[in-house]
Amino acid sequence: MQSAGTVASTGLGPRAETTLRIVAPVAVGLIVLGVWQFLVSVVGVSDYLLPSPAAIVEAFIASWASIVQATLVTGTNALIGLVLGSLLGIALAALAARWSAIDRMSAPVVAALAVVPIVALAPVLNSMFGADSQFGRQAIATLASFVPVFLNTLRGFRQTTPVHRELMRAYAATPRQVLRSLTLPTARPFILTGIRIASSLAVISALVAEYFGGPRGGLGSLISTSAASSAYARAWAYVVASIALGLVFYLVTLGLERLLQPHAPTRRRHR
């Protein structure tokens, strides 16, 4: 993607530029894969260090059914965590924006939550809620999603300008009307950005949480068991699926952002 800068400076037409923007990373990816395959099959890097792309593709096809199954498990956990974390984050941010006492009370809690290591929390939650419950993982994904959504939403709620607030006062608008026609629309881009950041975190934390016990079947636990049983190509196939899952979450939230924000100001001409 570093090609973007050079493309802009070569002064190509917009269509050629778009094509290049797609072609360039694809080409880079193919070259990397080619070199990788070359290293493994010609130079002879041992298989347990680095399985070849071909072997990974093979493993991917061979264990397709279990990959789909595992992706669904991890994806569901991440989705539940993302939705719950976002709802909690928005609700608490709304309260904190309304009453500064809540803001002052929640600030240290949120700061503490932001630095809670998933690695430390996962075993604790797993033993709290039992080894056969997905709840611990969902709770971890919820916590991880909550923080960016809360922080961004709170910031968004504080973006209303004095001139808009005075206008609302001049119109004798009710608090509810102010919320609906001013505060929420002002905060909307911030909320959506928070959710987009949270989406990747939800997937990562749901996946990592699976490393620390709990029911089997998610992508994270399959990666660790495959690696433990020296099935490196299969482990890599699950890694590829994890990346795909994370990308899907990211792209869906990005699409949501575009959808709910039909007119994102693109350029500012006047103040």
Added chain:
Amino acid sequence: MTEARATRRTRPTKHGEPGDEAQTAGAPDVAAVEVRGVDKVFQTRDGELRALDAVDLRVAAGEFVSLIGPSGCGKSTLMRLIADLDEPTAGEIAVFGKTPARARLDQEYGIAFQQAGLLPWRTVAANVALPLELHGEASGARTARVTELLDMVGLDEFADRYPDQLSGGMQQRVAIARALAERPRLLLMDEPFGALDEMTREKMQAELVRIAAETGAAVVFVTHSIPEAVFLSDRVVVMSPRPGRIRDIIPMRLGGDAGRAERTEALREERGFFEMVTAVREALHGGAQPGTSARGLETR
């Protein structure tokens, strides 16, 4: 909020020689704005700041009054008190015989600020419709009124644009259309053209004169430009700072006695115009050493 919907009333259209009329024979109509002995003191870190000191002012229905003075003379503060965006420390204010708070809840005035203050996620039409929407106007009537208003400010072709696609002058026109949406009998304007270039500004002034004449609304107009005040107003209220006081109220006699409709671009070239500019300037400098009292004033 249930009481916010004011009944529509007929516009006062009579308009003679407003300067003298307001002082002597404004009786039949209740005054648009009546300010009596108003003080406003702000508590700041360095102690008290007297923003307004014993201010008396009467604005008749349908009258155009400008407040002019250097920065810190309290002209914006006075307008904000009338709009009930702030409360006086002492004294009384009546807007059409009501308290400012009552008048605000009844939506007796329309308001425009130096910043257009449009909502960037709403189209031009939706921005103008905002007050109508908040006060529960039916959607059919709303659309008709918005079309009418955009026509009035010459932006009918831009109804579906977003604010960031418009120039500063156009945004300000949208803000004025929005202020006029509910046919207020009083318009409060706080340097609405302050951020515009001189050409756009003069054009906007001419349009405001036309619109004010068409709607028959009283206008309280805050500015720090002398020619702007002279061109627009029936009376110019000259204020001085620290503490904010009314130094002088100068009736404008421009375009003969013919009132607003006669105020056209040609007026700017007339001798009477320059005489009035001089009169206002002298009032601004009056009593104090020139160069100290009129700081922050535009004399262009």
